[in-house]
Amino acid sequence: MGISEKIAYLKGLMEGMNVDTESNEGKLFAAVVDVLDEIALEVEDLTDEVMELGDGLDVISDDLSDVEDIVYDEWDDDDDDDEDDEDDEEEECYATTCPECEEEIFFDDTMLEDGEIICPNCGAKLEFDLSDLADAADEDKDEE
Numbered sequence: 151m152g153i154s155e156k157i158a159y160l161k162g163l164m165e166g167m168n169v170d171t172e173s174n175e176g177k178l179f180a181a182v183v184d185v186l187d188e189i190a191l192e193v194e195d196l197t198d199e200v201m202e203l204g205d206g207l208d209v210i211s212d213d214l215s216d217v218e219d220i221v222y223d224e225w226d227d228d229d230d231d232d233e234d235d236e237d238d239e240e241e242e243c244y245a246t247t248c249p250e251c252e253e254e255i256f257f258d259d260t261m262l263e264d265g266e267i268i269c270p271n272c273g274a275k276l277e278f279d280l281s282d283l284a285d286a287a288d289e290d291k292d293e294e
Contacts, residue, residue, distance in 0.1 A: 153190040157183065250274035 151159075160183050170176045245256050251272035261267045266277045 153193055154187075157187045157190050160186070246276065248272060248274055248276065 164179055164183060169179055171180045243256055243258055244262060245254055247253070248255055248269040248271060251269060251274070253269070253271040255267065255269055255271075255276070257267050262278060265279075266275055268275055
Protein backbone atom coordinates (compact mmCIF):
# COMPACT_ATOMS: atom_id res chain seq x y z
CA MET A 151 0.00 0.00 0.00
CA GLY A 152 1.43 3.37 -1.08
CA ILE A 153 1.35 6.66 0.79
CA SER A 154 -1.72 7.93 -1.06
CA GLU A 155 -3.64 4.78 -0.20
CA LYS A 156 -2.67 5.11 3.44
CA ILE A 157 -3.86 8.73 3.55
CA ALA A 158 -7.15 7.70 1.93
CA TYR A 159 -7.49 5.00 4.60
CA LEU A 160 -6.97 7.60 7.35
CA LYS A 161 -9.65 9.83 5.78
CA GLY A 162 -11.99 6.85 5.68
CA LEU A 163 -11.29 6.09 9.35
CA MET A 164 -12.08 9.67 10.29
CA GLU A 165 -15.37 9.56 8.40
CA GLY A 166 -16.20 6.10 9.79
CA MET A 167 -15.55 7.27 13.33
CA ASN A 168 -17.82 10.26 12.76
CA VAL A 169 -15.14 12.66 13.96
CA ASP A 170 -16.75 16.03 14.51
CA THR A 171 -14.69 18.41 12.36
CA GLU A 172 -16.20 21.34 14.26
CA SER A 173 -14.55 20.33 17.54
CA ASN A 174 -10.96 21.30 18.34
CA GLU A 175 -9.71 17.72 18.09
CA GLY A 176 -11.66 17.14 14.87
CA LYS A 177 -10.19 20.27 13.28
CA LEU A 178 -6.70 19.08 14.24
CA PHE A 179 -7.23 15.61 12.77
CA ALA A 180 -8.70 17.07 9.56
CA ALA A 181 -5.77 19.49 9.18
CA VAL A 182 -3.19 16.73 9.80
CA VAL A 183 -4.84 14.48 7.21
CA ASP A 184 -4.94 17.35 4.67
CA VAL A 185 -1.24 18.07 5.22
CA LEU A 186 -0.41 14.38 4.87
CA ASP A 187 -2.44 14.27 1.65
CA GLU A 188 -0.45 17.20 0.21
CA ILE A 189 2.83 15.61 1.28
CA ALA A 190 1.82 12.35 -0.40
CA LEU A 191 1.08 14.19 -3.66
CA GLU A 192 4.46 15.97 -3.53
CA VAL A 193 6.26 12.67 -2.86
CA GLU A 194 4.51 11.07 -5.84
CA ASP A 195 5.50 14.01 -8.07
CA LEU A 196 9.11 13.81 -6.87
CA THR A 197 9.17 10.06 -7.41
CA ASP A 198 7.94 10.52 -10.99
CA GLU A 199 10.60 13.17 -11.65
CA VAL A 200 13.34 10.96 -10.21
CA MET A 201 12.22 8.09 -12.43
CA GLU A 202 12.32 10.38 -15.49
CA LEU A 203 15.78 11.61 -14.53
CA GLY A 204 16.94 8.03 -14.08
CA ASP A 205 15.66 7.14 -17.54
CA GLY A 206 17.39 10.18 -19.02
CA LEU A 207 20.61 9.27 -17.22
CA ASP A 208 20.43 5.75 -18.64
CA VAL A 209 20.11 7.17 -22.16
CA ILE A 210 23.08 9.50 -21.59
CA SER A 211 25.12 6.64 -20.15
CA ASP A 212 24.37 4.49 -23.21
CA ASP A 213 25.36 7.35 -25.52
CA LEU A 214 28.58 7.90 -23.57
CA SER A 215 29.39 4.20 -23.86
CA ASP A 216 28.97 4.45 -27.63
CA VAL A 217 31.28 7.47 -27.77
CA GLU A 218 33.86 5.72 -25.56
CA ASP A 219 33.78 2.68 -27.82
CA ILE A 220 34.43 4.86 -30.88
CA VAL A 221 37.17 6.94 -29.24
CA TYR A 222 38.99 4.09 -27.53
CA ASP A 223 38.79 1.90 -30.62
CA GLU A 224 40.53 4.67 -32.58
CA TRP A 225 43.15 5.01 -29.84
CA ASP A 226 43.64 1.25 -29.73
CA ASP A 227 44.18 1.24 -33.50
CA ASP A 228 46.75 4.02 -33.15
CA ASP A 229 48.44 2.16 -30.30
CA ASP A 230 48.66 -0.99 -32.43
CA ASP A 231 50.44 0.99 -35.14
CA ASP A 232 52.86 2.41 -32.58
CA GLU A 233 53.57 -1.05 -31.19
CA ASP A 234 54.38 -2.31 -34.70
CA ASP A 235 56.81 0.56 -35.16
CA GLU A 236 58.42 -0.16 -31.80
CA ASP A 237 58.90 -3.81 -32.70
CA ASP A 238 60.70 -2.83 -35.89
CA GLU A 239 63.02 -0.28 -34.34
CA GLU A 240 63.52 0.23 -30.64
CA GLU A 241 65.16 3.47 -29.58
CA GLU A 242 67.71 3.50 -26.83
CA CYS A 243 66.89 5.40 -23.70
CA TYR A 244 69.52 7.44 -21.90
CA ALA A 245 69.63 9.00 -18.47
CA THR A 246 71.62 11.86 -17.01
CA THR A 247 71.53 14.00 -13.90
CA CYS A 248 70.67 17.66 -14.23
CA PRO A 249 73.54 19.78 -12.85
CA GLU A 250 71.07 22.42 -11.62
CA CYS A 251 68.40 20.45 -9.74
CA GLU A 252 70.26 17.09 -9.57
CA GLU A 253 67.17 15.19 -10.76
CA GLU A 254 67.55 12.28 -13.14
CA ILE A 255 66.42 13.02 -16.71
CA PHE A 256 65.58 10.40 -19.32
CA PHE A 257 65.83 11.01 -23.07
CA ASP A 258 66.10 9.11 -26.36
CA ASP A 259 68.23 9.20 -29.51
CA THR A 260 66.18 11.96 -31.08
CA MET A 261 66.85 14.33 -28.20
CA LEU A 262 70.50 13.28 -28.15
CA GLU A 263 70.88 14.11 -31.86
CA ASP A 264 69.47 17.59 -31.20
CA GLY A 265 72.46 18.15 -28.92
CA GLU A 266 70.42 19.68 -26.11
CA ILE A 267 67.44 19.08 -23.86
CA ILE A 268 65.51 21.18 -21.40
CA CYS A 269 65.24 19.75 -17.89
CA PRO A 270 61.54 19.08 -17.24
CA ASN A 271 62.07 19.67 -13.52
CA CYS A 272 63.85 23.02 -13.38
CA GLY A 273 63.93 24.24 -17.00
CA ALA A 274 67.75 24.28 -17.24
CA LYS A 275 69.22 23.77 -20.71
CA LEU A 276 71.57 20.79 -20.98
CA GLU A 277 73.86 20.61 -24.01
CA PHE A 278 75.60 17.52 -25.35
CA ASP A 279 78.80 17.48 -27.38
CA LEU A 280 78.40 14.45 -29.64
CA SER A 281 81.86 14.86 -31.17
CA ASP A 282 83.41 13.34 -28.01
CA LEU A 283 81.16 10.30 -28.39
CA ALA A 284 82.04 9.94 -32.07
CA ASP A 285 85.79 10.15 -31.29
CA ALA A 286 85.42 7.51 -28.54
CA ALA A 287 83.54 5.22 -30.91
CA ASP A 288 86.25 5.61 -33.54
CA GLU A 289 88.95 4.76 -30.97
CA ASP A 290 87.02 1.63 -29.94
CA LYS A 291 86.88 0.50 -33.59
CA ASP A 292 90.61 1.14 -34.04
CA GLU A 293 91.48 -0.96 -30.99
CA GLU A 294 89.53 -3.96 -32.30
